[in-house]
Amino acid sequence: MRRRIGIPLALAALLAGPALIYGGYSLASRGDLVESARAEVPAGIRDLVLPKPKKLDGFVLERGAGASFGPDDLHGRWTFLSFGFTHCPDVCPFVLSNLAQVHAELALRVRPDNLPRVVFVGVDPARDAPVIGEYVSHFHPDFLGVTGTWEQIVVFVEGVDGFVRLGKAREDGSYDVRHSAAVILIGPDGRVHAKLSPPLDPGAVGEYLAHKQLAYRRNHPEDVSR
Amino acid sequence: MTASLATFLRIALAAVLMTAAALMWSTSAHATCGSVHVTDAWIMKAPPVVKMHAGYLTIENHGETERTLVGVASPAYGRIEMHLSREVDGVATMQHVSQVVVPAGGAVTFRPGGLHLMMLQPEASAAEISEVILHLTFDDGSTAGVGAVFRTGAPAADSHDHGHDSHGHGDRGAGT
Numbered sequence: 001m002r003r004r005i006g007i008p009l010a011l012a013a014l015l016a017g018p019a020l021i022y023g024g025y026s027l028a029s030r031g032d033l034v035e036s037a038r039a040e041v042p043a044g045i046r047d048l049v050l051p052k053p054k055k056l057d058g059f060v061l062e063r064g065a066g067a068s069f070g071p072d073d074l075h076g077r078w079t080f081l082s083f084g085f086t087h088c089p090d091v092c093p094f095v096l097s098n099l100a101q102v103h104a105e106l107a108l109r110v111r112p113d114n115l116p117r118v119v120f121v122g123v124d125p126a127r128d129a130p131v132i133g134e135y136v137s138h139f140h141p142d143f144l145g146v147t148g149t150w151e152q153i154v155v156f157v158e159g160v161d162g163f164v165r166l167g168k169a170r171e172d173g174s175y176d177v178r179h180s181a182a183v184i185l186i187g188p189d190g191r192v193h194a195k196l197s198p199p200l201d202p203g204a205v206g207e208y209l210a211h212k213q214l215a216y217r218r219n220h221p222e223d224v225s226r
Numbered sequence: 227m228t229a230s231l232a233t234f235l236r237i238a239l240a241a242v243l244m245t246a247a248a249l250m251w252s253t254s255a256h257a258t259c260g261s262v263h264v265t266d267a268w269i270m271k272a273p274p275v276v277k278m279h280a281g282y283l284t285i286e287n288h289g290e291t292e293r294t295l296v297g298v299a300s301p302a303y304g305r306i307e308m309h310l311s312r313e314v315d316g317v318a319t320m321q322h323v324s325q326v327v328v329p330a331g332g333a334v335t336f337r338p339g340g341l342h343l344m345m346l347q348p349e350a351s352a353a354e355i356s357e358v359i360l361h362l363t364f365d366d367g368s369t370a371g372v373g374a375v376f377r378t379g380a381p382a383a384d385s386h387d388h389g390h391d392s393h394g395h396g397d398r399g400a401g402t
Contacts, residue, residue, distance in 0.1 A: 089280035138273035
């Protein structure tokens, strides 16, 4: 029975694969991430896997106290990265507390040195820069909050084929911030491997990451630490 | 005798019917006043540096006419707005909502990533008190009050179910 379902799916994947690769993933990434039909993806995970993991370089962000955050800081460990802003009462705290749940679940499953780091990129520098470190550490002391100048943020967001836009200020000075909703999974090679649609189910993500790590070790036998 | 019995019965029947009608009327009037139930009100705990909070609740309408929520206020906040978070083409956006219709016999739930109360200018003590009173105003002028508690995240009901799902998958994966 599983075979019979599997063949049309495999055919669909064969047909859709080249289309995705041809279209580039920037087009696909702007659309809604869909529930995956691939066998290794646990139920409840909506993801977009990059056919070829995308290298992130040429960006500089700031992690507070004058320290920078660059491509080298993404190497050596898996990273979950999400965009947001500190004046976002609904989605951002929800995603961050969700990532804290994921982090707690992963802590039970993987070696401490293999535990992914969690990075929150504040895309509203005027309001985020003074408070982002304190804001992010509220959700987990190990979570890292970074931001930068508007230009630096745009460079980084475009590097992951994301989206960010600040709205016009209203009379009371408030303004809207729109940003990519996906949680980005970056490998120990500093490349974007997948994008996941929140909220993330901690158990399912644990399983998902285990598959990714296994595949990564298979493809990178030289990277013995991972 | 027969005629007077019939008259008596007719009067008695009328009385019963009138009583029943009066009862029904009073019940329905009562139901209209109390047909809206507000439950599960909570506020997402935010880092102290954040001066705005998001609130969530469920409004059940047990009445026979739709009810429209037009405003929410609280002594613990300077201003409360209704907002809708939406994900459009992978981009998180938020829009202001001026009213929320609760259909007759239906319910509306404010939840993370959807409808929420944007609660601005918290009183200094809002982060320390455990419960905040919310006053809901409907378009017919009626009001409802509810106490909201602070929580770090959404109630775990959904993720609990998913957890079981993923366990099932894990077992299957290990078996093949």
